[in-house]
Amino acid sequence: MHNTKLKGIKRALSVILSALVIVSAIPAKNVQAAGGTNKTATEVVSDMTVGWNIGNSLDSFAQSYMYPCTTSMETYWGNPATTKALIDEVAKAGFNTIRVPVSWGQYTTGSNYQIPDFFMKRVKEVVDYAIANDMYVILNSHHDINDQKCFYVPNNANKSRSEAYFKSIWTQIGNEFKNYDYHLVFETMNEPRLVGHSEEWWFPRNNPSNDIKEAVACINDYNQVALNAIRSTGGNNATRCVMVPGYDASIEGCMTDTFKMPTDTASNRLILSVHAYIPYYFALASDTYTTRFDDSNKGDIDSFFNDLNSKFLSKNVPVVVGETSATNRNNTSDRVRWADYYWGTAAKYSNVAMVLWDNNYYQNNSAGSDGECHMYIDRSTLQWKDPAIISAIMKHVDGTPATINGSQIPGTDPEPIVEPDPEPIVEPDPIVEPDPEPVVEPDPTPVAGDLGVTYTVNNWGSGYQVLIKVKNDSASRVNSWTVKVNKNDVKIDSSWCVNVDEQGGYYVITPMSWNSVLEPGASVEFGIQGAGSIGNSVGITVQ
Numbered sequence: 001m002h003n004t005k006l007k008g009i010k011r012a013l014s015v016i017l018s019a020l021v022i023v024s025a026i027p028a029k030n031v032q033a034a035g036g037t038n039k040t041a042t043e044v045v046s047d048m049t050v051g052w053n054i055g056n057s058l059d060s061f062a063q064s065y066m067y068p069c070t071t072s073m074e075t076y077w078g079n080p081a082t083t084k085a086l087i088d089e090v091a092k093a094g095f096n097t098i099r100v101p102v103s104w105g106q107y108t109t110g111s112n113y114q115i116p117d118f119f120m121k122r123v124k125e126v127v128d129y130a131i132a133n134d135m136y137v138i139l140n141s142h143h144d145i146n147d148q149k150c151f152y153v154p155n156n157a158n159k160s161r162s163e164a165y166f167k168s169i170w171t172q173i174g175n176e177f178k179n180y181d182y183h184l185v186f187e188t189m190n191e192p193r194l195v196g197h198s199e200e201w202w203f204p205r206n207n208p209s210n211d212i213k214e215a216v217a218c219i220n221d222y223n224q225v226a227l228n229a230i231r232s233t234g235g236n237n238a239t240r241c242v243m244v245p246g247y248d249a250s251i252e253g254c255m256t257d258t259f260k261m262p263t264d265t266a267s268n269r270l271i272l273s274v275h276a277y278i279p280y281y282f283a284l285a286s287d288t289y290t291t292r293f294d295d296s297n298k299g300d301i302d303s304f305f306n307d308l309n310s311k312f313l314s315k316n317v318p319v320v321v322g323e324t325s326a327t328n329r330n331n332t333s334d335r336v337r338w339a340d341y342y343w344g345t346a347a348k349y350s351n352v353a354m355v356l357w358d359n360n361y362y363q364n365n366s367a368g369s370d371g372e373c374h375m376y377i378d379r380s381t382l383q384w385k386d387p388a389i390i391s392a393i394m395k396h397v398d399g400t401p402a403t404i405n406g407s408q409i410p411g412t413d414p415e416p417i418v419e420p421d422p423e424p425i426v427e428p429d430p431i432v433e434p435d436p437e438p439v440v441e442p443d444p445t446p447v448a449g450d451l452g453v454t455y456t457v458n459n460w461g462s463g464y465q466v467l468i469k470v471k472n473d474s475a476s477r478v479n480s481w482t483v484k485v486n487k488n489d490v491k492i493d494s495s496w497c498v499n500v501d502e503q504g505g506y507y508v509i510t511p512m513s514w515n516s517v518l519e520p521g522a523s524v525e526f527g528i529q530g531a532g533s534i535g536n537s538v539g540i541t542v543q
Contacts, residue, residue, distance in 0.1 A: 037239040039182040040268040042351050044241050045318035048136050049397045050343070051097030051355030052090050053323060055374070057082055058123060059101035059142035059190075064149040069106045072122055079360045080379050084129040089382045091133040092403035094394045098130040099322055099355045101142035101190060104169050105151035113151070113168040120176055131183060138243065138322065138355070139177070140187035141169060141226075145195060154192050154218035154247070155211075162218070163225045170229035178235030187243040187273055187322065188226035191250075192219045205252040216247050216258045224262040231265055239266045243273040243320055251276065255307055261317065272312050275323040276304055277357075282338065283326040286371040291331040293338040301345055309349065318351035325357040328375070329368035332386050333531060336494045339392040347396040356393070388529060392494050450474045451481055451518075453542040457534065464534050466490060468509075469525045470542050472518035480516045481524075483509040486539030491530045500528070 039047070060077040062069055074081055087098060100123070107119045123139070130137045144151040144165070152162035166188070177184055193200050194215050203212045223244040230237050244262060247253030254274055261270055277284040279297040290297070308319050324342070326335045346352045362375035362385055377384050384390055387404040452473050458465045466485075472478045485492070485507040492500055492507050501508045510516075511524065518524060 037182040037236040037241070037269075039241075041241045041271045042268065042316065042318045044136070044182055044185065045271060045320060045351050045353045048097045048320070048353035050095055050393060051099055051136070051138070051320075051353060052095045052376070053099045053101065053355055053357045054082055054126070055101060055357055055359040056361075057101075058126065059103045061103045061106050061143050061146055064106075067106050067149060068109045068116075070116075072119060073103075073106065074122070082126050082129070082379075084132070085382060086377070086379055087126075087129040087133060087135075089377060091130075091135055093377075093384065093390055094397055095135070095356075097136040097138065097353065097355060099138040099140070099187075100126060100130075101140055103143040103146070104141055104173075105144040105149070105165070108151070108169070111164075113165050115169060115172050120172070124176060127177070127180075127184070131180070134183070136183050136185060138185045138187050138320070139173070140190050140243075140322075141166075142190040145189075145192060150195065152189075152192075152222065154194065154215040154222065156214060156218065159218055159221065162222060166222050166226045167229045170226045171233060174230045174233030174237045178233050178237045181236060182241065185241045185243060185271070186226075186230055187245075188223050189219070189245055189249075190322075191248050191275065192222065192245060193248040201248060202250070203247070203252055203256075205256045208256055208258070212247065212256075213258055216253070216256060219245070219247055219253075220258075220260055220262070227262045227264060227270075239269055241269050241271055243271040243322070245273040245275075249273055249275040249322065251304055251307055255311060268316075270317070272308075272317055272319045273322050274308070274319060276321055277324055277326070278304055278342075282334075283324075284371040286366075286369050289329070289369060289371070291329045291334060291368055293326075293334040293341070298341055301342055305345055305349065305352075308352070313349055313351055316351070319353075321346070321352065321354045323357040324354060325374040327371045328362055328364050328373040328386075329370075330364060331368075332388060333493055335386065336388045336392045339389050340395070340494060343393045343396040388494055391527075391529075451478065451542045453483060453540055455538060455540055457536055457538065459533050464490075464532070465527050465529045466534075466538055466540075467525065467527045468540065469523055470518070471523035472520055475520050477520065478518040481511060481518065481542060483540060483542050485509065485528070489538040490528065490534055491532070492528045493530045494528070 056077045057074050057079050060073045060075070060079070062073050062076055090098065102123055104115055105113070107116055108114055109116070127137050127139060145153065150158070151165050152158065154162070170186070170188070173186070194211060197211060199209060199212055203209065208216070227242055227244070230240065230242060245253065246256070246259040251274060253259060254272060261272070264270055279293070279300040281289050282291075282293050282297055312319055326338050328335070343354060346354050356376060357374050358376045359372065359374045360379050361373055362378070364370045364373045375385055376390065384404050390404055450473065452471045453468065454471075455466055455468045458467065468483065470481055470483060487502070487505050487507060490507070499510045501510070509526070
C-alpha cells in the first residue's frame with residue numbers, strides 16, 4: 001500500500017498501555033503437516049481464488065522511541081484486536097485466502113533481531129484462525145521499512161545490516177511455522193523501496209536512475225537471503241511456496257530488466273508478489289482523482305495483466321496481487337463495476353490470485369479525495385459495508401460458498417437474499433406468467449418442458465435485485481443455457497454467477513464455465529441488480 005497508509009497513525013492511541021491486546025486463546029484446527037507442501041506454486045495460486053487483507057492491525061507500528069515494544073501494537077492504529085469470529089465471517093463470504101501483514105522489527109531486541117515470544121504467539125494465534133477455516137495464509141514482513149526506523153533499506157550503505165535482519169527474522173519465523181502445510185505461504189517483504197526518495201513510488205521501468213538500479217539489486221539480494229533462511233529451517237519450509245516482490249511491489253518494479261526471481265533449491269515454489277491499486281486516479285489518488293469507472297479507464301487494468309502475462313504468467317511464474325482496492329468515494333456503483341471488471345479480467349488467467357486490501361476505514365470525509373478508505377467488513381460489528389462489491393468479486397470465483405451479513409449470496413443457496421428493506425416485495429409464486437402480452441423472441445423458443453425459469457423481485461426503494469432460477473425439467477442433460485431479460489423492465493448494473501451482454505432490446509445472460517451444465521432436475525440460481533425501482537413483473541425467457 002502507498003505511503004498514505006500511514007494515515008492509521010492519526011488514529012493511534014495516545015497511551016501505550018491501551019495497546020495491550022488481551023485475547024482469549026481459541027482452540028484452532030490442528031496444523032500438523034498433513035499433505036506437507038507437495039503443491040506447486042501454480043497449484044497453490046490457482047487454488048487461492050480470492051483473498052482478504054487484515055490491514056492496519058498486526059502491521060500497525062508505534063513511535064520509534066517505544067522500540068522495542070513490549071506489548072502488541074495490534075490496536076495502536078485504532079482497529080480492534082483480530083478475532084476468530086472476524087476470520088470466520090470473511091471465510092463465509094467466500095474468501096479462502098487471508099494475508100496477514102506483520103511489522104516485526106519494532107519488537108526485536110539485540111543485534112541479532114530476536115522476536116519476543118509474546119508477539120510470535122499472537123501472530124501464530126491469528127494465523128491459526130484462518131487455518132481452522134482451511135484457508136490459505138500469506139504471512140509477511142510489512143512496515144519494517146517505515147520512515148521512523150528502518151530495519152532494512154535497499155541500498156548498498158545498509159546492505160549488510162539489512163541482510164542480517166532478513167536472515168534472522170525469517171529463520172525465527174521459519175522455525176515457528178515449519179510444520180504447517182502448503183496452506184501457509186511466506187512473503188519476504190512488503191513494498192521494498194527508497195523511503196522519501198523522489199522515485200519512492202514510481203520510476204520509468206525502461207530508464208531507471210542509478211539509485212533505483214542499486215535498490216533493485218539490493219531487493220534481489222534480500223529476496224535471496226530471506227528465501228535461503230526459510231529453506232534452511234527444513235521441515236515443510238524446504239518446499240514451501242514463497243512470494244517475492246520487486247521494487248515497491250509495483251508493476252514497474254517487476255517489469256524492469258534488472259529485477260530477477262531468486263534461485264531456489266525447490267522446484268516451482270516461487271510466486272511473484274505485486275500490488276495494483278488501479279486505475280490509480282480512481283482507486284487511490286487523493287489530489288487529482290475520479291469517482292467514475294468506465295471504458296475510459298479500464299485500459300489500466302488491461303495493460304497491467306498484459307505486462308504480467310508477457311514476463312511471468314506465460315513463463316509459468318504465478319502471480320499474487322497481494323493488495324488491491326478502490327477507495328470509497330461514496331461511489332458504490334462504480335466500485336461494483338470496477339470489482340466486476342478487475343476480477344473478471346484476472347479470472348482469464350489460471351495462475352493469478354487477487355487479495356483485497358482492507359484497513360477498516362470507511363467514511364470519506366474529504367469530498368472523495370481521501371484515497372485510504374478501504375473498509376469492506378466492519379471489524380466491530382462484523383457487517384459487510386458494501387455487499388454488492390463482494391458479490392461482484394465472488395461471481396468470478398467458481399462455486400465458492402458465500403454468506404454476506406447472514407444471508408447467502410445468490411447462486412450459492414436456494415434461499416433468496418432478503419434485502420434490509422422492512423417490507424421487501426416478494427412474489428408469492430415466482431412462476432413467470434407473460435402478462436399481459438408475452439414478449440416475442442426473435443430467436444427460436446425453447447421446447448416446452450426442457451428448461452424452466454422462475455424469479456423473485458426484491459425492491460428496497462433505491463435499488464432492486466432480481467433473483468433468477470433456471471431448472472432443467474427434461475430427462476436429458478443440458479450443456480448450456482441462455483436467459484434473455486427485456487431491457488424495458490430492468491437496467492442491469494451488476495450481476496453474479498453469470499455473464500451479461502446486450503443484444504437489441506434484451507440483456508443476454510449466459511452461464512460461467514462451472515454452472516453451464518444442468519443434469520435432469522438440476523437448477524442454477526443467479527442474480528441481477530440495479531438502481532432505482534422496478535415493477536413486480538419482468539420479461540424473462542430461457543432457452
